[in-house]
Amino acid sequence: MNLVPCSVVENRELTPGNFLLTLKVPRGFTRPQPGQFVHLRVSTVSEPLLRRPYSLEGFVERGGIRAVRIYYSVVGRGSKALSSQPKGQKLDLIGPLGIGFSPRPRRMPILVAGGRGVAPLLFLGRKLRERKRPFIFLFGARSSRELYGVRDVRGGRLHLATDDGSVGYRGSVLTLVKREWETGGHTPLNAEIFTCGPHGLLHEVAAFADAHGIRCEASLEGPMACAVGACRGCPVPLHRAAAGNGDRYPAMCVEGPVMDATVVDWERLP
């Protein structure tokens, strides 16, 4: 982890409000793992004040050039400021940060993505393909427009769901998860889940995993101030049993953002 300068190679609006950002980073930038994030200065002025944490969609290495990719939606002041940064703009970031997905899953990985939460799972899927590991990719979004990156999923079996039925199954990706589990011949010994998306979906996936004894890693999202474990501003509430003796709040930035989904108290996580 270091503070490094970066510059915008591309900041393209793929679908209304959804952007793919490519940032060139120095040659010495540590190779990030899927699920790790960077803490990005989204503008060169002091407004917005704080950096924004972004999970990585990918890491590109070509010759001596390294770049990180971020898939983001405009949802607030930070992402709005970021969306107006032109090609060539110099920014800086701290990273790579946090704990990513387990890099070498021992069981069949079932990747479960909701909306823009697909980003770190596309990164994970690519890594699995590089290692010639088969996987299952279940992806749900509101409509076909938001199914970002589906053509990029190779080496895995892909199933889609949309709320409006414009592509794939009409309904929640959770149904795909249940169906896959019932018909795929999986057991907790030979399959595990990696998920990222809205916390409501993660809660449902975690509950399903917990009920069936399935190992489940979820990538969490939330506001962060320091992102290095110092300020304690990004607490993750845990179930009583997992918190141990009394309350304990792991910091999402250093003990996450990828965590065991079955110990997170989703009711208390905003």
Next chain:
Amino acid sequence: MTPNLEVHIGSLQLRNPVLVASGIIGYGIEYARLVDLDAIGGIVTKTVTRHARAGNPPPRVVETASGMLNSIGIENPGLEGFLESKVPILRELPCAVVVSVEGEDVREFCELVEGVSRVGVAHAIEVNISCPNVGPHGLRYSTDADMAREVMTAIRPLTTLPLIAKLTPNVTRIADIAAACESCGADAVSLVNTFVGMAVDSISRKPILGTVVGGLSGPAIKPLALAKVWEVAQAVDIPVIGMGGITSPADAVEFILVGSTAVQVGTALFANPGLPEACVEELGSYLRRADVASVVDLIGALDVPSERGVIRAGRHVLPRARRGSAS
């Protein structure tokens, strides 16, 4: 000529007047790769409480216009945990270490001051009597001059380390609280802690912070903080450590001009970890530009026209050298 940046807080000699505020940098180690601790005066640790605290429920931080609201709730391992797991880290730091402590009552403050003094890692103790996020006792000791006196009187005999009373701005007359601390043996006062603030989500009709209200920091509060520092610097003879919204290196100079002997960088460090070091550099170059030999000569060197002539901001600073000789 290299300007002299050295300042004194009681018996604590700082190589330069730039500290990082409590709650920002943890125990130093978290930011060791991002902040050059060799370049700054020192750090103030995350506040240590008598017993471990899990902190407040989320959300704990929210960004507001040019500011940040927080309700962390002093998540920390408690005195025993601090002594066991944090002191070894602090011993390795290449800068002054000010340990911040907060007690729920006078007895806890005493136990903390004794415990921290005994272990010999702190260069000074900041007495946090001004946290807005730990329940009713948090602000009690710094919103009431009598209660501030009670704490300071009790802890003063227990340590030879410099005691810095950290004050809240959420009072009618902060100078009274500062004077009360001074009269009971505080070596310095530091201010301001955060302003009590609130953020609301009109769609959900809910407060954004888990604790409803929290503490506001960041550039939004800088003018408010400068006014409080200015007020206190005129009321006490002990050093004032100024903070509140320092975002650019020039801000540090402003705090010194209104009467701060040292400054603390806070929230803006999250965006710019190089800020404390940049403040040190700016102080040096400001002194060179102004042809002033020592930063001590800058303390309270604000020119304020009045009917009685120029008011000095800090009474504790003796002769002002070469003011007006700026090129």
